[in-house]
Amino acid sequence: MAAWRKLFASVSAFRAMNAPCRSFKSSCSRGAEKDFFKDLEAQFRSFREKAAAAMPGSDWSPFELNPGLPPERADVVIVGGGVVGWSIAYWLKRKETVRDALRVLVVEKDPTYSQASTVLSCGGIRQQFSLKENILLSLASADFMKNINDHLGVINEDPVDLQFNHSGYLFLASEKVAHIMEENYSTQRYAGAKVTLLSPTQLKERFPWLNTDGVALASLGLENEGWFDPWSLLNALRRKAVSMGVYQCFGEVTGFRCSTKMAETLDGDFFNVNRIKYVNVRMPNSLEYQPVECAVVVNAAGANSGKIAAMLGIGLGPKQSISGIPLPVEPRKRFVYVVHCPDGPGLDTPFLIDYSGVYCRREGLGGNYITGMSPEETEEPDISNLDVDHEFFQEKVWPHLAHRLPAFESLKVSSAWAGFYDYNTFDQNGIIGQHPLVTNMYFATGFSGHGLQQSPAVGRAVAELIIDGCYKTIDLSAFDLKRILLQEPILERNIV
């Protein structure tokens, strides 16, 4: 073998030596011919090298496939590899009747998840909402996460540990909004959440480190509330889904190839109804793309869902028509600050949410706390990057925090980060369902900060929509996309 290779090497060297002789005969007309032979020889040489490497033990194959490319065909393509996307993938595989009935592909733009909302989240889960659907979603998700190893356990792999701290949420209400809190309390109890109302004296008894100034009523979650590690949940869902046969691809969805039909409304207006045939997935740092033939597309792209919807023309039509209403999901930056306070409240600290909007929870066992606040509508930070504004902490967060927790008057900010909410500008609740102008796209986005805690239940709901055609466990028709088109918001009656 080696002798053969040497012989070929000498032959090619010989030919290389002769090449200058040939070039003397070259003229304009022979230029192309010479290039052709040179190319041919270059190809032969590279083929020989590859063949030499293709002895047993090498992984050379005759087809130069980029291993990162997605499959050419998939039944369901989920755009967005965050916790909602992987939850949908997991539940689709779990609900299929026969093994390998559905080919599911999850497309994620960023393999490092550096800007994904999932991993930058505080990880809280609560049932203290005013909408019944939100409460049921969180309850179902909490149940899922308490039994996570029954659902997401993979044989021969480590068990999943979400580090679920069941410390509960504590909402504080001022005099003005106490009645809202009471109404919400009865809705929550009716839906099955384990919440209790506390008066200021009870509050002081239970949490002596709290300053109950201005607090008229408090509501504490006793079970199924707290916080967990979002990265663990994401990885557990991903590991289980991949073990069930879900394909994963790191690439960016740059466009869709649709077949379009004209449809006429009763009023005589015409608009285009699209059916997605192919999803164009572009590889990272490359121009190469693969059109993936698909039957159903799920938009779980979080903060980028609006861009995906715009690729299909949603929002780009005349202003007064359905096609002129864009998907109202946009990224909103939120800051999270990690502070260290050695004298702070202890292990039983719940996830405290004050009526001023500031929140604070314990992080770990070393006297660290995570805190932050939602900015005013008019003072939304710039979303072009994830830089942290420390002035915001100094001026807005710290005063309220120190007022509520006197121990926090002396603290040190050890670190901070920022993340995007997939903020639904319409009514700040999730959007699940289909758009009338795109027949085979399902939306599961716009959760505005609740996506992580509702993700297991939302995944199940979307899987029920795709496979069964209707909701089977929790009825989420209130969250259907058509409320955006009919301009009928369903708003959470929060106290903050």
Next chain:
Amino acid sequence: MLKVLIPTIMLFPTIWLSSPKWLWTETTAHSLLIALVSLTWLKWTSETGWAVSNMYLATDPLSTPLLVLTCWLLPLMILASQNHINPEPISRQRLYITLLASLQTFLIMAFGATEMIMFYIMFEATLIPTLIIITRWGNQTERLNAGTYFLFYTLAGSLPLLVALLLLQQSTGTLSMLILQYSQPCTLQSWGHKIWWAGCLIAFLVKMPLYGVHLWLPKAHVEPPVAGSMVLAAVLLKLGGCGMIRMMVMLDPLSKELAYPFIILALWGIIMTGSICLRQADLKSLIAYSSVSHMALVAGGILVQTPWGFTGAIILMIAHGLVSSALFCLANTAYERTHSRTMILARGLQMIFPLTAVWWFVANLSNLALPPLPNLMGELMIITTMFNWSPWTITLTGTGTLITAGYSLYLFLMSQRGPAPSHIMGLSPFHTREHLLMVMHLVPVLLLITKPELMWGWCH
């Protein structure tokens, strides 16, 4: 024979010299004319066993229905491919139709062959266009795997056949079926003779396919485009059947004992592949396994070597060819619209496409061998003859019929009935071409109820 073969060869100039606007129309019309001319073969005027046109090409009651089926199928394949090949450049479209036409030529020469070596060569030659169709025009990366399985299973089976045929030529001096049918049955006892017997049949058993060597079929039927699936299911499998019937003539008396394990394998295959159908999620895969199940029955019928067995086998081959091809066309219409072959995602189609639901209904009823369709007639004759051979086979064939009914109805109910999921609401309606395609598949099946003598073979 030449009145069909020469026009088929002239299909090549038609393909390459048509203008792009008229390519599909002209090729469809040309192949339809060939199909209509081939119907003249059905009028049996010869008093001998063969309607001999010359020394090398002839038709007999076995090959006549198969030849007519082959010629009938070419216009249907061209009709079915029109939509998905259209986006491609014109020379590639011409190449595609050329492959179908060359397949047609080889098949006509194979079925009409009187020399076994010519049959063998044409049998092998059909592999090449089919392989090209599977690997070049298939939809997924798995098509490469499918092509490999298809090619190597068939080749591995047919190489012993070549050796066996050459041995036969050596011993008898001729391989012409016209002469071999009169040869003395030789006393063959040694192991070498038994291996020769197996060598003669293995190629056809792989092609049928028999249950143990059937793995190439689900892959090779699922991956190619619709025309590839149609021709594979309808005609190429029947090459195996036809070859087996031809070879059986010269393989007596060894077949009495040696056929035993293959009959058992065939019967067991009916049940196993039928049960696999009940658990399939992929539409084309289900139809492919159902093909294995039906052809296992055909293999059993041929191997018992009785007149009813041969008759039942030929009837079932023709009926299955038309029905299986119809099912693949229906599956393709669903695939072209939803871009998915999974049955979970394309359900409740009856509400959206009512007329197509009729075709689905008739095709599925034919598949489950509903009386008075020829599928049932063929199956009944085979089951009866196997019962005669051994009463115990009725347990296996009866269970097989039950399971066949089960999965055919499962296919119908899953695809047509039930609530339609909301993501298939906006599907484009059916073209007249697709309805025509289905009618041209199903009407012959229905007409054959009235005159099954056309398919009976020479045994009645």
